[in-house]
Amino acid sequence: MKWLPALAMLLVTFTADAAIETYQFDSGSQEARFRTLTLELRCPKCQNQAIGDSDAEISQDLRAEVYRMLKTGATNNEIKDFMVDRYGRYVLYNPPLDRQTLVLWFGPLIFLLIGAVGLAVRIRRSKQAMDHRNTSA
C-alpha cells in the first residue's frame, strides 16, 4: 500500500485563477481582431509574452487600450502605430520589412546560402576524389 499516497496525489489538481477581464464586443469579427491584435503586440515588461498572454499590469492596460481603440473604430494599423509611437518597434511581434529589419528577415537566408555553398563544395570534392580513385585503379 506504499503506492496509495502517491496515487492519491494524482487526484490533486491545481486550478489557475487568472484574472481575465471580460470585454463586450460589437461583433464576432471585432472580437477576432482583438484576439489577433493582443497576440501580435508584445508586452513591454515581459519580453517573451504577448499582451494577450500576460498577466502583467501593463499588459492589462494595453489590452484595455486596444479594446478602447477598437470600439472607437480604429483600424489594426492605427492601433499598431499607436503602440509603436509609445513603446517602440519592440512591441511588434511581426516587424515590418524595411531597412532596419533587413538583417532580421534575410540573415537566416544568408546562413542557409553559406551552408548550401559549403555543402556543394564538399560534395563536388569528394566526387572528384572518387572519380580520381576510379580512374587510377
Added chain:
Amino acid sequence: MNRVLVWVPLAVFAVLVGFFFRGLDLNPGEQPSALIGKPVPEFLATDLYTGRSLSNKDLPNEAFLLNVWASWCITCQVEHPYLTELSQTLPIVGLNYKDTIPASTNWLAKLGDPYQMQISDPDGRLGLDLGVAGAPETFVVDAQGIIRLKIQGEINDRVYERDIQPILEEFTP
C-alpha cells in the same frame, strides 16, 4: 586550403562568445524609449496636492528629470533619498503613476517631497503616452522640452554619472 578551413569553427565560436559576452550585461526588458528626441507629449492632468489643472506649459523651462513613481513601488522608495539629494541641483517633476491621492500624499509626507511639481496620473493615461511600462522610470528632458533619455529602474549616483550627466552636458547650451 584545408589549413584555413580548420580555423573556421574556432572563428565562429569566437564570434558567438563575443555575442554572448555582450548579452551578459544587456537587459532585454530595458528598451530605449520611442520618445527620444521628441517633445514631452501634450497632456492635461491635475496637480496631486491641489487638483489644479496642469499642462506642458507648467513644466520647468530648464533641463529637468521627469520621474515616474508610485507609493506601491518599492524601488521608488529606494531611489527616493538619491532623488532628494539630486533635487538640490536639478529640478525633478514627479509623475504619480497609477496611484491614489491618499496613498501618495502619505508617502510624500513620510519620506519628504523633493519634487518641484507632482502630476497626478491615477489611470496611467499620461504614462501610456510616455510609453511607461512600470515604475520607476525617469525621463531626462532638456531646456527645450525634448526628451533625451529614459532610465528604467533605480536612479543612483552610478546611473547619474554614467548615463544622465553626459546627456545633460550634451544638451545644455
